[in-house]
Amino acid sequence: MSEKVLSIVPRGYLPALTGGLEICAMETIEFFIEQGYQGAVAAKCPPTFWATVKSRIARRFKGPFSLTHKVKNHQVYTDFWHPNALSVLINKLNPAFLVCHVSMCDDLLQKLIDINYPTLFYIHSREISPLFGTLPHNHRFVFACESSFIKAQFQQVSNAPIDVIRPILPPEKFQISTSGDAILVINPHPKKGGRLIAEIARLIPHRSFLIVGGWANTQQDQEVIGVEQALEKLPNVQREAHVDDMRTVFSRAHCLLMPCVVAEAYGRTAAEALIAGIPVVASDQGALPETVGDGGIIVGIDAPVARWIEQLENLFNDSDFYRTLSQRAIATSQQDVRQATYIQQQLLDHAKYLSGK
Incomplete structure (x- = not known):
C-alpha cells in the first residue's frame, strides 16, 4: 500500500x-x-x-x-x-x-x-x-x-x-493568445487596496476595469461593503465573481492592478499574470516587488493616486513600453526557480527526508 x-x-x-x-x-x-x-x-x-x-x-x-x-x-x-x-x-x-x-x-x-x-x-x-x-x-x-x-x-x-x-503554476493554465483592454483587479478587499482601486477607477472613466472575485467570508464587513458600493456606482467597472480558469479574465486584461496595503507573502495573482504576459502595476508591500520582478511597475503605497494613474496610462499610451514590459513579464515567469519541475523536486526532496528515505 x-x-x-x-x-x-x-x-x-x-x-x-x-x-x-x-x-x-x-x-x-x-x-x-x-x-x-x-x-x-x-x-x-x-x-x-x-x-x-x-x-x-x-x-x-x-x-x-x-x-x-x-x-x-x-x-x-x-x-x-x-x-x-x-x-x-x-x-x-x-x-x-x-x-x-x-x-x-x-x-x-x-x-x-x-x-x-x-x-x-x-x-x-x-x-x-x-x-x-x-x-x-x-x-x-x-x-x-x-x-x-x-x-x-x-x-x-x-x-x-x-x-x-513558490506555488506550482503550470504555464498552460495561464497562457493566452490575445489580451484585452481592461485594467484587471482580483479581489478588491480593503487590504488589497480596494479604496484606492475605486478612486483610480473614478478618476479615469475612459478606462475599463474588470474586477473579479473576493473573499466570501468577508462580505458582511462594513469596509468591504463600502468598497463594493463605491465600485457599483462607476459605469466603467465590470464586477464579476470568482473564476477557476484565469485565462478567461487574462484574455480580457491589458494589465493587472495590485495596490495592496498589507505585506503580501507572495502575490500569486501577479505571478500568474506574468505567465500570460500581462504587466503588473503593484504596491511595494511585502513580496510583491520580488514576485513582479521585471514584469511590471512597483509604486510606493504612500504615493499619490496621480502616480498610480500615470503608470497605468503609460501602459495604454506607449505601445513600445507596453510590449517590452509584456516580454519581460514572460521572461520573469520563466526563471528556473519558478518552473513546476524545479518546485516539484524541492517538494520531493523534503518528502524523502520526512519519510526517512
Whole structure:
C-alpha cells in the first residue's frame, strides 16, 4: 500500500473557501498523489452557521473530522476545529508525514509542534509565529515559504533552515493568445487596496476595469461593503465573481492592478499574470516587488493616486513600453526557480527526508 500524506489547512477549504493558500494546498497534495502517495486534507468546516452546527452534530455522534467530501483526487476531512483532535485523525490515517499550511494560527502550530510528527511547515503568512523559535530538541520538521521576503521574516525568530518554494503554476493554465483592454483587479478587499482601486477607477472613466472575485467570508464587513458600493456606482467597472480558469479574465486584461496595503507573502495573482504576459502595476508591500520582478511597475503605497494613474496610462499610451514590459513579464515567469519541475523536486526532496528515505 502506498504511503499517505495529510495536508493541514488552518481554515476552510475548497470549494467553500478559495484563496491562494487553499489553491496552493490543493496543488501540493495533488502533486504528491501523482507521485504515488495517498493524499488527504484536514480543514475547518465552511464558515457558516449551519455548516458549524452540522459539524458539531457529526462530531458528537461519529467523532471529530467525520464530515468528508472529495476535491479532485483527495479526501477532505472537516471539523468545526479543535486542534487537539488532529491526533485522532493522524492516528487514523497514519501518514508518512504532514504538510501544514501556516497562516497565523498559533493554537494549531502549538499542537503540531507538541506532537512532533514529521511535518513540512509551508508558511504563507507575513507574520511568523514565535513558536518557531522554541522548537523541541531533535524535532522532525522542515520549513518552506513562498518568498524571500517571508524567509527573512522567519529567520528573525528561528535558526532553522528554510527553503523558498513558490506555488506550482503550470504555464498552460495561464497562457493566452490575445489580451484585452481592461485594467484587471482580483479581489478588491480593503487590504488589497480596494479604496484606492475605486478612486483610480473614478478618476479615469475612459478606462475599463474588470474586477473579479473576493473573499466570501468577508462580505458582511462594513469596509468591504463600502468598497463594493463605491465600485457599483462607476459605469466603467465590470464586477464579476470568482473564476477557476484565469485565462478567461487574462484574455480580457491589458494589465493587472495590485495596490495592496498589507505585506503580501507572495502575490500569486501577479505571478500568474506574468505567465500570460500581462504587466503588473503593484504596491511595494511585502513580496510583491520580488514576485513582479521585471514584469511590471512597483509604486510606493504612500504615493499619490496621480502616480498610480500615470503608470497605468503609460501602459495604454506607449505601445513600445507596453510590449517590452509584456516580454519581460514572460521572461520573469520563466526563471528556473519558478518552473513546476524545479518546485516539484524541492517538494520531493523534503518528502524523502520526512519519510526517512
